[in-house]
Structure formats: C-alpha cells, structure tokens
Amino acid sequence: MSKIADVGRVVPSKRTPDQADVDLLVREIIGRVADKWTMLTLEVLDEHGRLRFTQIGRLIGGISQKMLTQTLREMERDGLLQRTVFPVVPPRVEYELTPSGKSLCAAFCEVWHWAERNHEAVAHARAAFESLAAGSTAEVAR
Amino acid sequence: MSKIADVGRVVPSKRTPDQADVDLLVREIIGRVADKWTMLTLEVLDEHGRLRFTQIGRLIGGISQKMLTQTLREMERDGLLQRTVFPVVPPRVEYELTPSGKSLCAAFCEVWHWAERNHEAVAHARAAFESLAAGSTAEVAR
DNA sequence: CCGGATCCCCTGAGATACTG
DNA sequence: CAGTATCTCAGGGGATCCGG
Numbered sequence: 308m309s310k311i312a313d314v315g316r317v318v319p320s321k322r323t324p325d326q327a328d329v330d331l332l333v334r335e336i337i338g339r340v341a342d343k344w345t346m347l348t349l350e351v352l353d354e355h356g357r358l359r360f361t362q363i364g365r366l367i368g369g370i371s372q373k374m375l376t377q378t379l380r381e382m383e384r385d386g387l388l389q390r391t392v393f394p395v396v397p398p399r400v401e402y403e404l405t406p407s408g409k410s411l412c413a414a415f416c417e418v419w420h421w422a423e424r425n426h427e428a429v430a431h432a433r434a435a436f437e438s439l440a441a442g443s444t445a446e447v448a449r
Numbered sequence: 450m451s452k453i454a455d456v457g458r459v460v461p462s463k464r465t466p467d468q469a470d471v472d473l474l475v476r477e478i479i480g481r482v483a484d485k486w487t488m489l490t491l492e493v494l495d496e497h498g499r500l501r502f503t504q505i506g507r508l509i510g511g512i513s514q515k516m517l518t519q520t521l522r523e524m525e526r527d528g529l530l531q532r533t534v535f536p537v538v539p540p541r542v543e544y545e546l547t548p549s550g551k552s553l554c555a556a557f558c559e560v561w562h563w564a565e566r567n568h569e570a571v572a573h574a575r576a577a578f579e580s581l582a583a584g585s586t587a588e589v590a591r
Numbered sequence: 592c593c594g595g596a597t598c599c600c601c602t603g604a605g606a607t608a609c610t611g
Numbered sequence: 612c613a614g615t616a617t618c619t620c621a622g623g624g625g626a627t628c629c630g631g
Contacts, residue, residue: 347479381543420552426475430474516605600623
C-alpha cells in the first residue's frame with residue numbers, strides 16, 4: 308500500500324495531499340485496466356453492444372471461461388459494464404457497457420488505431436531483432 | 450502464449466488474406482501491448498527521456514528485475530525503444546523510446562487521462578458493488 | 592442446454608543470490 | 612550496475628460438474 312507515511316517531514320510547505328493519492332489510485336486503475344482480456348472484452352462489447360456470456364467468449368477468442376467470468380466480474384465491479392440476468396429456463400445473461408465503460412473504450416480506441424497503423428512496423432522490428440539476435444544484442448555506443 | 454497464431458491451414462484462394470491477418474496481428478499486438486508493465490514503462494520513459502535500467506525500475510516502482518528485463522526486451526523487440534550499451538567499467542545501459550514508442554505512449558495517454566477523470570467513479574462503483582454483493586448479485590430483467 | 596463454480600495442472604511472476 | 616540463474620508459489624488455462 309502507501310509508503311507515504313514514512314516520508315516524515317519531507318513536505319516543506321505546500322503540497323496538495325490528494326495529488327499523491329490520486330496518482331496512486333490512477334496507477335492502480337491503469338494497472339487493473341491495462342489488461343489484455345479487459346481491453347479485448349471492452350472492444351468486443353463496444354462493437355457489438357449487448358452480448359451474452361458465450362458470445363463474448365467466442366468473439367474474444369482464446370479466453371477461458373474462468374478468465375472471462377473473472378474479467379467480467381471485475382469490470383462490473385469497476386462500473387464498466389452492466390450485467391443483466393434473465394430468469395428464464397435456459398439461463399440468459401447479457402452484458403452491456405456502461406457510459407463509463409464506453410468512455411474508456413473510446414480512450415483506448417487510440418491505442419487500437421496505433422496498432423492498426425503500426426502493425427507492419429512492429430512485424431518488421433521483430434524480424435530485424437531476430438536477425439540481429441545472432442550478432443550484437445543491441446546497439447553499442449562507442 | 451499466443452493461441453492466436455494457430456490458424457492451422459488457411460484457405461488460400463477465396464478470402465482476403467491481409468484483412469484477416471491484419472486483424473489477427475492487431476489483436477496480438479493489443480494483447481502484448483495492453484500490459485501493465487509495458488504501459489508503466491512507456492509512461493516513465495516518455496516522461497523522463499533517456500534512462501538507465503535501475504532508474505526505470507525505481508521510477509516504475511514495485512517491478513522485479515526479471516519483469517523489467519523481460520518487458521524492456523519485448524519492447525525493444527517490437528521497436529518501441531532503443532537499447533544502448535556503453536562498454537565502460539561500470540556497465541551503463543540506457544533506454545530511450547523510439548518514435549514508434551512515443552506515438553504509442555501518446556495514444557495511451559488518452560487512457561491515462563480517462564483514469565484521472567474516472568478514478569472517483571470507479572472507487573464509487575466498487576463501494577456500491579461491495580454493498581450490493583450481499584443483496585442481489587446483478588440487475589434482473591423483467 | 593447456458594452460465595459459471597470447482598479442481599488440477601502448469602506457466603509465469605516475484606524474491607533472492609550470483610556473475611561479467 | 613545490469614543482468615542471468617534458480618526456487619517457489621500465486622495465478623491462468625482446460626476439463627468437468629452443477630444449478631436453474
């Protein structure tokens with residue numbers, strides 16, 4: 308948790324107290340949100356709107372039910388999506404992004420566009436890195 | 450690792466090959482890039498410019514050397530940063546973002562701003578979720 | 592039958608110690 | 612100082628079972 312307590316009297320004059328706390332919280336949120344499955348789930352739900360459990364899993368692809376359940380639970384807990392249970396005979400559970408979730412997806416959309424623009428560069432960089440691996444590991448400054 | 454790559458045998462004739470491949474590659478890049486440590490490393494390097502190994506670790510905070518090494522290697526491999534080795538007596542290795550890495554950071558910057566704007570809402574949603582946990586697990590539709 | 596909880600196994604992250 | 616090697620253990624994936 309916060310090691311802020313052991314700074315003692317470091318603050319000489321005017322430090323905003325919430326500034327540090329906000330920073331930590333933002334760090335923690337980034338750590339939780341910058342997750343592979345969360346981002347993919349966000350994308351799928353943003354693109355298709357309301358979806359059922361298995362639909363999400365199929366659209367994401369390669370996710371286990373366990374991780375899907377866990378990811379959806381955390382996202383629901385963080386207010387990113389709304390979980391709706393229909394009490395019908397074949398169980399029907401639908402997930403839909405909340406405004407908060409949609410805004411996060413919009414923010415992450417930039418990263419998505421980056422990936423679209425740069426996938427070639429990344430593939431090329433990887434190829435170059437592999438071939439360089441045999442030679443020098445990295446650039447060496449004189 | 451990536452189960453995305455196991456396309457098996459693709460149909461060579463009919464479908465547009467690059468469209469699907471691009472989609473898979475983008476997916477894979479998102480999966481690799483949407484990583485906690487990658488994002489934090491990106492942020493630190495973008496803010497401070499050139500940094501040495503231990504400096505990065507200290508600025509990120511709470512990362513093991515193993516994960517730092519691994520993260521830096523992958524980012525170097527993907528062309529996000531440049532690794533420079535100075536052959537001096539105390540080893541000196543400096544890391545610096547490439548233009549590609551900087552553009553990714555700029556894209557992810559939106560997510561960072563989202564976290565700043567929404568950390569209160571997230572905290573509130575969590576509190577609400579906890580108190581609702583005792584009652585009904587989720588909203589039940591008609 | 593769908594959603595998801597549970598069990599088991601194995602990868603992969605964290606901490607520590609050691610080397611160039 | 613910048614890693615690598617090794618150990619340990621939590622966390623993720625796969626299969627199976629259960630409740631509605």
